Amino acid sequence: MQTEQYNSKNDLTAIMVIFGGTGDLTHRKLMPALYNLVHDKLIPEHFAVVSIGRRDKTTEEYNDEIFEALQIYSRNKISESCWRKLRERIHYYQFDFTKQQGYEDLKIFLEELDKKMHTGGNRIYYLAVAPEYFETIVQGLHVSKLSQNAKGWNRLIIEKPFGKDLATARKLNDKLIEVFDEKSIYRIDHYLGKEMIQNIMVLRFCNSVFESLWSNKFIDNVQISLNEKHGVGSRGGYYENSGAMRDMVQNHILQILSLVAMEPPVNLKTDSIRTEKLKVIQAIEELTPEALRDHIVFGQYGKGMIDGALVPGYRQEEKVPPDSATETFAALKLYINNFRWAGTPFYIRTGKRLGAKSAEIVIQFKSLPNVLYFKDRHIQEPNLLVIRIQPHVGVFFQFNTKDFSSHHEIMPVKMEASHINDSLGNTPEAYERLLFDILRGDATLFSRWDEVEAAWMVADKIIAYREQKRFSFPNYAAGTMGPIRAFELLAKDGREWWNI
Ligand code: BG6
Numbered sequence: 001m002q003t004e005q006y007n008s009k010n011d012l013t014a015i016m017v018i019f020g021g022t023g024d025l026t027h028r029k030l031m032p033a034l035y036n037l038v039h040d041k042l043i044p045e046h047f048a049v050v051s052i053g054r055r056d057k058t059t060e061e062y063n064d065e066i067f068e069a070l071q072i073y074s075r076n077k078i079s080e081s082c083w084r085k086l087r088e089r090i091h092y093y094q095f096d097f098t099k100q101q102g103y104e105d106l107k108i109f110l111e112e113l114d115k116k117m118h119t120g121g122n123r124i125y126y127l128a129v130a131p132e133y134f135e136t137i138v139q140g141l142h143v144s145k146l147s148q149n150a151k152g153w154n155r156l157i158i159e160k161p162f163g164k165d166l167a168t169a170r171k172l173n174d175k176l177i178e179v180f181d182e183k184s185i186y187r188i189d190h191y192l193g194k195e196m197i198q199n200i201m202v203l204r205f206c207n208s209v210f211e212s213l214w215s216n217k218f219i220d221n222v223q224i225s226l227n228e229k230h231g232v233g234s235r236g237g238y239y240e241n242s243g244a245m246r247d248m249v250q251n252h253i254l255q256i257l258s259l260v261a262m263e264p265p266v267n268l269k270t271d272s273i274r275t276e277k278l279k280v281i282q283a284i285e286e287l288t289p290e291a292l293r294d295h296i297v298f299g300q301y302g303k304g305m306i307d308g309a310l311v312p313g314y315r316q317e318e319k320v321p322p323d324s325a326t327e328t329f330a331a332l333k334l335y336i337n338n339f340r341w342a343g344t345p346f347y348i349r350t351g352k353r354l355g356a357k358s359a360e361i362v363i364q365f366k367s368l369p370n371v372l373y374f375k376d377r378h379i380q381e382p383n384l385l386v387i388r389i390q391p392h393v394g395v396f397f398q399f400n401t402k403d404f405s406s407h408h409e410i411m412p413v414k415m416e417a418s419h420i421n422d423s424l425g426n427t428p429e430a431y432e433r434l435l436f437d438i439l440r441g442d443a444t445l446f447s448r449w450d451e452v453e454a455a456w457m458v459a460d461k462i463i464a465y466r467e468q469k470r471f472s473f474p475n476y477a478a479g480t481m482g483p484i485r486a487f488e489l490l491a492k493d494g495r496e497w498w499n500i
Contacts, residue, residue, distance in 0.1 A: 012439055013046035013120045014152075015110055019097055019137050020128035021051025021062070025159065027069035029190075030128060031086075033431035038086045039076045040428075042436055046118040049090045050110065052097060062092035075429055089117075097129075097137050103144035110146070121151025124438055127158050134158060135175050142179040156180045157438060159188050160251055161242060162447075165463065166456035173449055182449060186438050191252040192445040193430030193437075196389045200259040200361075201273075203387065203395065210385065211264075213365065216344040220382065221495060223362040224256055226350040226389075229306055230357075231478070232328070236319035244298075244330040245466070248350040250459035254281055255447065257346060260361060261336050270444040274451060281454040285335040292465045297485040299329030300471075301353040304478030311353065311478045325473060327466060328352045331486040333493075345493065349486060353478035359389035362498045373410055381412040386500050394418020396500055414500075 018026055037043045051062060067087075070078050093109060095102035114121055125141060127134055138156070141147040147154050156176065163169025176185055191197055204211050213219070226248055232239040239247065258277035265272040287295070302313035315322050329351030336346065365383040367374075374380040386396035395417045403409035437445055475483045481497070490496050 012044040013118065014044075014122040014124050014439060015048045015050055015113060015117070015119045016124040016126060017050045017052065017106075017110070018126045018128055019052050019133070020126075021092065022053035022055060022065075023128055025128040026051065027066070028073050029429070029431045030126070030435070031066050032070055032073040032075070033429055033435050035070050035074050035078070035082065035086050036076055036428065036432050037436060038082045039079070040432075042432075043085070043089075044439070046120065047089055047439075048113055048117045048119055050093050050106075050113065051090060052093050052095060052106075054094065054096050056094050057092060059090065059092040063087050063090055066090065097133065097140060100140055100143060103140040103146060107144050107146050114151070119152075121149055123149055123152065123154045125154070125156050127156070131159075131161055131172075134172060138176055138179050147179050153184070153441070154180065155184050155186060155438060155441075157186045157188060161246060162187055162251075162452050163456065164241065164246070166453065166460050169452060169456050173452075177449075183443065185449075186443055186446040187449075187452060188434060189251050189255050189445075189447050190430045190434065191389075192255055192447075193432075193434040194389055195428065195433075196387055196393055197256060197259065198433075198445070200256075200387060205264055215340045216342060218366055219344050220364045220366045221345045221347060221493075222260060223347045223364070223498060224253055224260070224349075224360075225362075225497065226253060226359045227354045227356055227481070228350075228352050229354060231301070231311060231353045232314065232317050232320070234318055236317045239328075240320055240324060240326055243326040243463070243466070244328055244350050244352070245459055245463050249330055249332070249348065249462075250455050251447075251452075253348055253350060254455045254458065255451075256361065257281075257334075257336075257348070258451070260363075261341055261346070263340070268444075270442065271448075273444055274448045278448070278451050278454055279338075280336060281451065281458060283336050283338040283341075284458050285337045287461055287465075291333075292462070295333040295489070296462055296465065297329075297331040297483060297489055298327040298466055298471050299331075299351060299476045299483040299486065300324070300326065300473035301328050301351075301476055301478045302474030304353070304480065306353065306355075306479045313474050313478065314353075315474065325467075325470065327471075327473075329354075329476060329482045329486070330462075331482065331489055332462070333489060347490060347495075347497070349482065349497070351476075351482050355479050355481050356499070357391060358499075360392075360500070361387040361389070362500065363387075364495075364498070378410045384498065384500065386498070388418045392418040392420055398500075 018030060020026060095106060127137055163172050204214060258280040261280045262276040265276045300314050304311060314320060314328050315324050331349040334346045363385040367380050367382050370380065381400060384398040388394050388396060397415045398412050400410050401413045403411040434445060
């Protein structure tokens with residue numbers, strides 16, 4: 001990323017209007033990301049942030065709160081000079097976004113700010129609010145003509161959940177598309193901003209050793225695990241209507257799956273990449289009633305020990321009913337029915353309150369015939385390529401070699417090219433990359449509508465199955481790696497989850 005190259009261009013100037021300026025997302029993710037962009041000299045000279053909130057407060061008071069949040073959530077230490085550069089660009093603007101008149105006033109405010117900050121009429125409208133407000137705000141922007149500001153470009157940024165199912169997602173999309181064109185809508189999937197997710201295409205398409213083996217001919221199975229130690233915390237209300245399928249599988253996991261399995265795009269343009277990703281989701285084999293029964297595992301955590309402390313079960317969490325049937329864990333076996341992948345299973349798992357926090361993709365290559373070295377006493381360890389997303393970030397590769405300390409032994413060598421990255425590590429946070437891309441108009445790391453639509457088609461069926469069948473929850477204790485059936489899912493196929 002070249003700072004000066006972009007900073008000098010006028011089309012990088014903008015006002016970023018954050019609806020939900022006093023909310024969690026803004027404090028934890030957006031402002032720290034903006035601060036780190038200032039730190040890395042990626043924020044253009046002519047740039048302003050207008051944070052919208054209902055509460056009455058001055059910009060000074062607002063900035064004091066942001067300053068406190070930055071101390072906690074920024075990956076770089078806060079320096080006086082960088083903070084000054086960000087602070088002087090932030091404006092707190094009080095208004096109730098459910099009232100139309102407020103938009104007319106906001107329009108006047110933004111036009112004046114444009115003149116003062118030389119932001120060229122470019123606007124980013126970031127909806128960091130609960131999804132039930134998306135339509136109201138977009139309508140407000142439309143009626144006040146804020147969305148058609150002709151002097152510059154207008155971009156709409158929308159956080160998940162994008163609908164609750166295919167029908168509601170379509171309805172929402174129809175509303176958005178009446179006001180903004182598809183190219184101006186940036187649907188955030190923050191996993192796509194993570195370094196190692198962006199690295200999937202580089203690893204595949206820049207290494208002949210991987211790409212030439214990347215198919216059902218050489219790959220035995222693929223495992224994608226997004227495991228979390230956290231419970232739902234204060235988000236019980238949201239999670240109750242979501243569950244692991246809507247929260248993680250429909251978006252983050254299917255996006256990762258599509259990057260792992262896609263064909264090489266014809267070039268690196270946004271739509272070429274998105275088109276190949278879409279084809280993967282469309283090729284996911286339809287789940288028959290038998291597949292739903294045998295290839296899908298749901299779980300919900302009960303109380304248990306995490307890092308030596310007793311934690312409550314999901315049903316005891318705030319805003320969760322004591323008989324909740326929501327899944328906090330899902331494991332799936334999927335097949336991608338295309339020429340490259342037919343027959344190779346993709347195992348997926350994600351869950352809350354698991355015994356380990358890790359996000360990784362394991363590519364297990366097929367074993368060699370059990371002759372020669374593997375004939376009798378040597379057990380064959382498969383070649384494994386592990387793409388570590390977090391907390392380790394990097395790549396692990398396992399291959400076999402001679403054990404030099406003995407005469408006849410074979411041993412697996414584990415090559416690790418990764419580093420540990422906690423929130424204060426040195427790897428840029430996903431939101432930094434995503435905000436920067438929004439600013440320069442690169443939508444590659446955002447989901448196109450047809451990708452979201454195809455993902456809902458897959459997820460809807462699985463969610464409907466969960467909803468019509470009562471599972472006996474809770475079925476795993478906090479601090480374990482999920483329900484027993486999740487292990488059986490692989491054991492039935494003679495495989496196991498890799499915990500490298
Ligand atoms: C969010 C989910 O999209 O992703 C959360 O709503 C989840 O429930 C989070 O905890 C995980 O993201 P990360 O970046 O912490 O792995």
